[in-house]
Amino acid sequence: MQSRQERAGPVPASAIRALIADALAAAGLPRADAELCAELMTEADLTGFDAHGVFRLPQYVRRLRAGGFNPSPEIRVTRSAASTALVDGDNGMGHLVMKRAADTAVAIARETGVAWVGARRSNHAGPAGTYAAMPAAQDMVGLYAAVANANHMAVWGGAEPLLGTNPLAIGLPSGAGPVVLDMATTVVSYGTIKTHALNDRPLPEGWMVDTRTGAPITDAKRSDDGLLLPIGGYKGSGLAIMLGLIAGTLNGAAFGRDVVDFNADDASATNTGHFIVALDVARFLPLARFTAEVDRQLAELKGSQRLPGVDAIRLPGDRRRDCRAERWRDGVPLAPALVARLDRLAAELGIAPLAQRSDQIAR
Amino acid sequence: MQSRQERAGPVPASAIRALIADALAAAGLPRADAELCAELMTEADLTGFDAHGVFRLPQYVRRLRAGGFNPSPEIRVTRSAASTALVDGDNGMGHLVMKRAADTAVAIARETGVAWVGARRSNHAGPAGTYAAMPAAQDMVGLYAAVANANHMAVWGGAEPLLGTNPLAIGLPSGAGPVVLDMATTVVSYGTIKTHALNDRPLPEGWMVDTRTGAPITDAKRSDDGLLLPIGGYKGSGLAIMLGLIAGTLNGAAFGRDVVDFNADDASATNTGHFIVALDVARFLPLARFTAEVDRQLAELKGSQRLPGVDAIRLPGDRRRDCRAERWRDGVPLAPALVARLDRLAAELGIAPLAQRSDQIAR
Numbered sequence: 001m002q003s004r005q006e007r008a009g010p011v012p013a014s015a016i017r018a019l020i021a022d023a024l025a026a027a028g029l030p031r032a033d034a035e036l037c038a039e040l041m042t043e044a045d046l047t048g049f050d051a052h053g054v055f056r057l058p059q060y061v062r063r064l065r066a067g068g069f070n071p072s073p074e075i076r077v078t079r080s081a082a083s084t085a086l087v088d089g090d091n092g093m094g095h096l097v098m099k100r101a102a103d104t105a106v107a108i109a110r111e112t113g114v115a116w117v118g119a120r121r122s123n124h125a126g127p128a129g130t131y132a133a134m135p136a137a138q139d140m141v142g143l144y145a146a147v148a149n150a151n152h153m154a155v156w157g158g159a160e161p162l163l164g165t166n167p168l169a170i171g172l173p174s175g176a177g178p179v180v181l182d183m184a185t186t187v188v189s190y191g192t193i194k195t196h197a198l199n200d201r202p203l204p205e206g207w208m209v210d211t212r213t214g215a216p217i218t219d220a221k222r223s224d225d226g227l228l229l230p231i232g233g234y235k236g237s238g239l240a241i242m243l244g245l246i247a248g249t250l251n252g253a254a255f256g257r258d259v260v261d262f263n264a265d266d267a268s269a270t271n272t273g274h275f276i277v278a279l280d281v282a283r284f285l286p287l288a289r290f291t292a293e294v295d296r297q298l299a300e301l302k303g304s305q306r307l308p309g310v311d312a313i314r315l316p317g318d319r320r321r322d323c324r325a326e327r328w329r330d331g332v333p334l335a336p337a338l339v340a341r342l343d344r345l346a347a348e349l350g351i352a353p354l355a356q357r358s359d360q361i362a363r
Numbered sequence: 364m365q366s367r368q369e370r371a372g373p374v375p376a377s378a379i380r381a382l383i384a385d386a387l388a389a390a391g392l393p394r395a396d397a398e399l400c401a402e403l404m405t406e407a408d409l410t411g412f413d414a415h416g417v418f419r420l421p422q423y424v425r426r427l428r429a430g431g432f433n434p435s436p437e438i439r440v441t442r443s444a445a446s447t448a449l450v451d452g453d454n455g456m457g458h459l460v461m462k463r464a465a466d467t468a469v470a471i472a473r474e475t476g477v478a479w480v481g482a483r484r485s486n487h488a489g490p491a492g493t494y495a496a497m498p499a500a501q502d503m504v505g506l507y508a509a510v511a512n513a514n515h516m517a518v519w520g521g522a523e524p525l526l527g528t529n530p531l532a533i534g535l536p537s538g539a540g541p542v543v544l545d546m547a548t549t550v551v552s553y554g555t556i557k558t559h560a561l562n563d564r565p566l567p568e569g570w571m572v573d574t575r576t577g578a579p580i581t582d583a584k585r586s587d588d589g590l591l592l593p594i595g596g597y598k599g600s601g602l603a604i605m606l607g608l609i610a611g612t613l614n615g616a617a618f619g620r621d622v623v624d625f626n627a628d629d630a631s632a633t634n635t636g637h638f639i640v641a642l643d644v645a646r647f648l649p650l651a652r653f654t655a656e657v658d659r660q661l662a663e664l665k666g667s668q669r670l671p672g673v674d675a676i677r678l679p680g681d682r683r684r685d686c687r688a689e690r691w692r693d694g695v696p697l698a699p700a701l702v703a704r705l706d707r708l709a710a711e712l713g714i715a716p717l718a719q720r721s722d723q724i725a726r
Contacts, residue, residue: 080476080646080647081474081475081476081477081643081646082445082446082474082475082476083445083446083475083476083477083478084475084476084477084642084643084646084647086646086647111444111445112444112445112446112447112475113443113444113445113446113447113479114444114446114447114477114478114479114640115446115477116476116477116642118647141609141613154667154670155664155665155667155676155678156676156677157669157670157673157675157676157677158664158667158668158669158670158673158676159667159668159669159670160667160668162663162664162667163664168602170602170605170606170609172605172608172609172613179605181601181602181604181605183595183598183601183602184598187595209670211670212671213670213671214670214671214672214673231594231595231598231599232546232550232594232595232599234677235546235547235594236594236595238544238546238678238679239531239533239544239546241544241661241664241678241679242533242535242542242544242679243533245535245657245660246504246533246535249648249653249656249657249660250504250535250644250647250648250653251647251648252647252648255660256660256663256664257663277477277640279447279479280444280447281613283443283444283447283449284443284447284449284481284613284614284615285612285613285614285615290612290613293612294608294612297608297612297618297619298604300525300619300620301518301521301525301526301604301619302518304517304518304521304522304523304525305521305522305523306520306521306522307517307520307521307522307572307574307576307577308575308576308577309577310520310521310577312520313518313519313520313521314519314520314597315518315601315604316601316604316605
């Protein structure tokens with residue numbers, strides 16, 4: 001019998017991907033859609049966005065069973081002008097909707113230089129950077145933003161959770177592949193708070209405040225009484241509002257009080273809004289000149305003098321790239337509790353558990 | 364004789380505007396260009412961006428005389444694709460270049476739904492919000508970013524000033540006119556530090572760190588030893604980098620070590636880069652539905668429960684709108700030292716000083 005330690009060791013990405021695909025197919029998704037979601041979710045695990053990968057699988061399956069997702073959506077793309085399109089996700093999985101939106105944006109931008117594609121009636125689609133990286137992999141600048149699927153922040157000065165972490169991601173091509181910035185408009189994500197609670201670690205001041213007193217919350221277990229704080233005070237609050245109005249309201253999608261908390265409600269359609277922009281680099285500068293210049297500038301920053309006590313300067317996308325290389329080689333570390341939950345899910349769905357898939361790969 | 368107090372009281376916007384126009388024309392700008400710059404600079408004073416209005420006039424005149432600006436640029440717009448354009452500013456005043464870029468973006472977006480217009484060989488153009496507001500006033504979403512004209516920030520962990528406050532502005536139409544977010548990627552602007560130094564006020568921790576020790580700088584007079592801190596730590600640093608690469612590098616404009624400090628150098632061309640995006644709201648939602656929904660959402664946020672001790676919730680654009688109404692009515696408060704400097708400038712250029720213009724208006 002394997003020890004708990006072994007069972008909870010790093011898992012090959014291919015095993016995670018296969019588990020996700022089989023689980024989503026068993027829960028009703030067409031095979032090709034299940035495979036695409038599995039690919040994008042595993043990408044989140046590989047690039048270190050642990051709260052957006054296989055960790056979400058039990059919740060997604062629960063939503064599919066509860067009727068919260070449409071398993072066979074008719075995703076419609078309406079090209080509203082030469083360079084704009086609106087994607088109606090028909091309440092399908094957000095990954096499917098946003099992959100379609102990103103592909104549409106890249107195709108239009110190839111023609112007209114730039115494309116802005118909005119999406120409505122979509123759902124949680126994983127890390128923002130996944131989608132900003134798509135144009136970047138096609139020699140374009142990518143911008144992506146979304147209305148987050150739960151409100152854990154107040155407007156600056158406010159005490160009600162009316163805003164989400166509404167993330168912004170920017171990707172661009174470089175000599176070493178896409179460089180991607182993926183940032184929430186809050187100081188930390190709600191997932192980070194939960195991880196601290198799980199590990200009984202105190203929260204630094206500046207992460208959360210108490211909704212009743214406005215005082216800092218440092219006990220992570222009290223997070224239900226608190227609100228996440230925005231980056232830069234009123235600036236991050238303002239950014240979350242503007243991105244939310246453009247990703248949500250402009251596309252006819254939910255914002256503010258209309259946001260459905262997808263952690264608390266498995267059945268209601270979330271009407272999630274996102275947007276993605278693709279901009280063709282070659283319309284401004286020859287691609288090779290741009291990537292060479294990006295490489296030069298990033299090397300200058302990375303090699304610049306450091307503050308005392310700083311070992312190395314990390315640039316946008318560094319962690320993503322390093323993490324991906326390491327996890328592709330060594331496997332993705334999964335917490336024992338998560339593996340146990342995935343094992344229960346596999347048993348329920350009558351599909352092979354992770355351990356069996358890892359063994360097959362090892363053989 | 365007027366007392367110093369009277370001379371330094373609020374000045375009518377029309378007097379400021381006339382002074383700027385006459386000064387720039389006397390320094391060599393064609394009359395129409397001088398008028399346009401004066402209008403946009405006065406808008407900065409009206410909307411509360413005091414470091415970007417008439418405060419900059421002596422510096423601009425100095426640069427014009429030193430050959431740092433081209434007084435009669437041939438601004439060229441190259442439409443590189445159906446929805447993209449690159450504006451070559453020929454080293455003219457940034458206001459002229461970016462007004463042209465914004466007009467171009469709006470015209471293209473009217474045709475194709477969205478436009479992305481980059482600018483190079485431009486200059487300091489005043490507050491970011493000025494340009495994001497232009498599409499917003501034409502029923503469009505506006506995005507604007509620029510490479511700032513001096514580096515006062517390091518990459519996160521770094522000790523060298525290789526990054527600017529690289530601002531981002533987002534504008535959108537509402538029932539009450541454009542709503543504009545204008546944010547630097549630093550916690551505060553360098554201008555705020557200078558104001559604290561002038562008034563002998565200590566700096567809160569979190570604004571600046573010492574380049575040698577990484578320790579907080581709280582004495583504003585020591586700002587030469589310090590670096591501005593980004594919002595959200597590595598997030599703001601990453602945002603400044605990505606915006607800089609897209610507003611600067613992509614347009615063939617300066618970034619990083621190539622940025623010319625326009626406060627220290629009056630003669631060298633800065634090759635400033637910016638970008639502006641215009642997105643036609645009506646391609647996504649009927650305009651009236653969008654503005655009604657924006658109004659409703661903003662009212663919800665504004666009316667939401669407040670944290671203890673918070674008098675009122677301020678949303679993006681509130682300060683701008685309130686300040687404009689107040690200063691339009693009551694005049695723009697100018698510091699006595701600034702008025703004295705402007706009086707000397709007027710005498711040098713042989714044009715009427717502010718006081719005389721205010722008197723004429725009062726009569």
